Amino acid sequence: GAVVSQHPSRVICKSGTSVKIECRSLDFQATTMFWYRQFPKQSLMLMATSNEGSKATYEQGVEKDKFLINHASLTLSTLTVTSAHPEDSSFYICSARPKEVGGYTFGSGTRLTVV
Amino acid sequence: QKEVEQNSGPLSVPEGAIASLNCTYSDRGSQSFFWYRQYSGKSPELIMSIYSNGDKEDGRFTAQLNKASQYVSLLIRDSQPSDSATYLCAVNFYNQGGKLIFGQGTELSVKP
Numbered sequence: 001g002a003v004v005s006q007h008p009s010r011v012i013c014k015s016g017t018s019v020k021i022e023c024r025s026l027d028f029q030a031t032t033m034f035w036y037r038q039f040p041k042q043s044l045m046l047m048a049t050s051n052e053g054s055k056a057t058y059e060q061g062v063e064k065d066k067f068l069i070n071h072a073s074l075t076l077s078t079l080t081v082t083s084a085h086p087e088d089s090s091f092y093i094c095s096a097r098p099k100e101v102g103g104y105t106f107g108s109g110t111r112l113t114v115v
Numbered sequence: 116q117k118e119v120e121q122n123s124g125p126l127s128v129p130e131g132a133i134a135s136l137n138c139t140y141s142d143r144g145s146q147s148f149f150w151y152r153q154y155s156g157k158s159p160e161l162i163m164s165i166y167s168n169g170d171k172e173d174g175r176f177t178a179q180l181n182k183a184s185q186y187v188s189l190l191i192r193d194s195q196p197s198d199s200a201t202y203l204c205a206v207n208f209y210n211q212g213g214k215l216i217f218g219q220g221t222e223l224s225v226k227p
Contacts, residue, residue, distance in 0.1 A: 032213070034214070034215060036217075042219070043203060043217045043218060043219040043220045044159070044203070044217045045217075046214055046215070046216065046217075049212060049214060057212065091156075093158055093159075095215065097213070097215075103149050103161045103164045104149070104161070104205070104215050105161075106158045106159055106160075107158060108157075108158050109157070109158045111156070
């Protein structure tokens with residue numbers, strides 16, 4: 001139980017285009033979803049906290065107009081990387097904290113490559 | 116000071132030995148602490164969670180928490196080559212909306 005499904009697992013896009021990443025909570029309601037980014041050999045850096053029905057809270061240094069987060073339902077949160085550039089290439093991971101689980105559950109991650 | 120700090124390693128131990136991983140954190144109000152294991156290219160997987168001072172054991176893993184010293188550790192007994200991975204310490208920053216903040220991770224290598 002308490003699975004977070006993340007899609008796509010890999011995406012390659014051209015510079016200047018936008019990419020949408022979806023995270024769904026399959027068997028629980030996620031009122032809050034966290035979005036992380038991980039560069040090679042580095043740790044997970046929290047980008048933003050997504051709250052169902054309200055605006056996301058972005059961490060310092062994260063451009064909210066570039067990384068659009070939508071959390072329109074209790075089971076779905078999306079991250080859209082707009083006007084992607086090669087420096088946006090990274091591993092993006094979402095996370096939620098189901099009440100039934102003693103920790104945070106992570107999606108399987110999305111490897112974004114911008115060419 | 117980083118919010119959550121770990122030795123980046125790499126830490127190398129022989130098979131069968133005890134691996135000791137350490138983590139310190141800055142927020143005295145933190146209540147929840149987690150150890151995750153991450154294999155290259157994969158998402159983190161939860162190994163242990165600990166909420167109270169003292170030791171918590173689960174199989175070959177023991178988490179230790181000392182809130183007064185703002186210190187949490189993970190011991191892996193009888194280390195196996197399959198334990199080779201990056202271990203991430205994560206702290207729930209309760210006073211910051213429940214954000215989970217990660218340390219930079221410690222790369223563990225268990226040599227056969």
